[in-house]
Amino acid sequence: MDTDVRPVAPRRLDWLSNEADRWVGDGILTEDAATRIKRQYVASHAGSLTRVISYLGGAFLGVGLLWLVATNLDELSPLVRFAGIAVIWLALTATAETLTLPRPLRGAFRGVAAMSLGGVVFQAAQSLQVPALEPSLVGVWGLGALLYAYASGGLAPLVVGIVTAMIWFDWQVVASSESTFAGVFAVLVGGVVATATAAQHDRGREAFAQAWRLAGGVLVLGGLFVAAIPQIGDRDLAWSPVLLGALAVAGLLVAAAVILTDGMSRWEVLASALIVPIGLALVAWDPQVDDLGAVSGEAWLSAFVSIAVYVVVAGAVAIDGSVRDRPLLVVLATGALIVFTTVQSFAVFAPIMSGATLFLLLGVLLLVTGFVFDRARRGVAANLSEALS
Template sequence: MTTTTPARLSWLTGEVRSWQAAGLIGEDQADTILAGYSAGHRLSLVRLLLAVGACFVGIGVLWLVAANLESLSPSARVLLVGAVWLAALVGGEVLHARSAPTPVVGAARLLAALLIGALVLQAAQSLQVPAYEPFLIGCWAAAALVHAYVVRAVAPLVVGVVAGTGYTLWAVLGSAPSGLALGLTLAAVGLAATALAAVHDTGSPGFARVWRLSGTGLLLLSLVVAAVPGLDLGADPLPLDLVVGLVATALLVGAGLLVGDRLARAELAGGTLAVALGAGLVVWQVGEYAASDPTATDVVRAIAGLAVCATAAVAVAVVGTWRESTALVALATLALVTTTALQAFTVFAPVLTGAWLFLLLGALLVGVGLGFDRLRRQVATAL
């Protein structure tokens, strides 16, 4: 039996009954079709508890590794952590082969993807490799991604995406920290993930959802960061890692444009525009920003940043409504609220007193929320 959302099951029931009324199928056939579906919520309490429990166990093992486990020799520590990881890895696949419940299999695979990070850190420590190196996080991300693609599992993919994003930010900002490098790194990783979503749309829709959600979130975050006034451009040129990353992102975007459908191409075009607008907002320095006394040009830049973020949020909401993804709509709403609050407290706070500032911010959030929801409903009705 296939579990779907109550809204989709209601739509399917109406369609099947209309086919029955038109004489296309009989009553027995209609009942047989509907019997194969049941209403349910994607995020159940059991799934949530298993995922949180797996995360806690994985973090606990990582913590033990970080504490060095001084009572054991280096080789014994590697063997111990490796045995726990192997047990979780094999256990997850055995559960999958025996058709265990999906949340249980997902929790086991998530635990294995977290434990591979502990194994990497412990092996590096045994080989006298410095612990605070982004290369180790990159190895963890690569191992989790290999695990995800070998067993075709979403949970290790999530770990790989998170670890890979952390590695990229650490590697780039560690060599040349600046506001421009931060904004471009977030935008480049987000656009690359969006391109990978377009590549996976046909063969792996589950993987495509993960890549699309992470890519959209990072692109929106890059615009939120770019809209913050007073970012440092940095005196050094862009680091080589970032330049290579931008070239790789361009190649991935080209692949996504070749194999993606019309909506995926529109997403890639919008993501590319978001990268350009975000870089423009960071480079657009209107003089030395004074937090205590913003000038008129500071206010203009703040309004421009808010307008860019609002436009991007509306576009993401439209895409989320089209794809029936509540997560994308939630990301768009969060980005809009965050940008509005940041601009209010960084630009308008010196002008208005505390009470008036909160009144203005509240009125803005209510107005933006009502307008945003109205637009989303109109798009949903049109679709």
């Protein structure tokens, strides 16, 4: 009998045990059948530990490869350096796709292969005398990682591709427009693109949808964070072809989400699109906080409005994560709110109150916010459960 026992995550085992007890109470199963079902599973953290170790090892290996390329290896010729990193990249890709490996180890190899692709791109650029600080190189890297992710179905290269593509996009926009306003606009538009892409993946690629949705949350909350800082810098929106193209793509993805999706997925996309003009309005609102010794009434109002907007958006992200059972979204929203409120407090309120008073007020605000979030989460979960029953 022991050979038939299957290890599962403790949370899944708890769920199965509770469901089995409920089925017994409803008369669907007998006590004996429920007991026999439970005996086939045992709680185990081995899978999670293997996954963590594999991905950590892959991350260190990938960073090490990029670092190796960054040192230029002056003792070797450019052709030898390029050939060496290309062989490593091909070997990693072949290992991930041809050998029979456990899923965590295969994912780690795919992630390292996607990271080593960056080494190939930058080394090729160096051999062709292309400047290293060129955003297009990061764009090529990101595109290659995304293509590899969708070709292989690997989550790790998808994460590499999303991160590098978003870095390229914002870097390219800021470099071409030299505008902080445009940079914030780019981040918020990127949030719309990521959220809309997640909605399209809800119909078959759940793991990809999770990655894109988390990226959307990071971009939306990050864009609002910068938009609400009083000393944001220039407030002139300088358009660029890349930003216009991204805006067109975002519009098409929003339209597709409205037509092809429904329920929470559609509302997530519409909400992310609504946040773009709100964020731009916060950037355009200049409360003139030049003298930290004298805070104007407009600066107070700007800070309160910014915090209110951020609380609502962060709360929506947290509720979304709670309803979808995605703890990373909840952690992201909570952490973003704490950091944002602290920064805003020091930026606007600190000059006119003591540090102790500041943190007392901040603590009260966070406790009230947490209470409101929890009540809202429970209400949404209860209504959703009632609607589905």
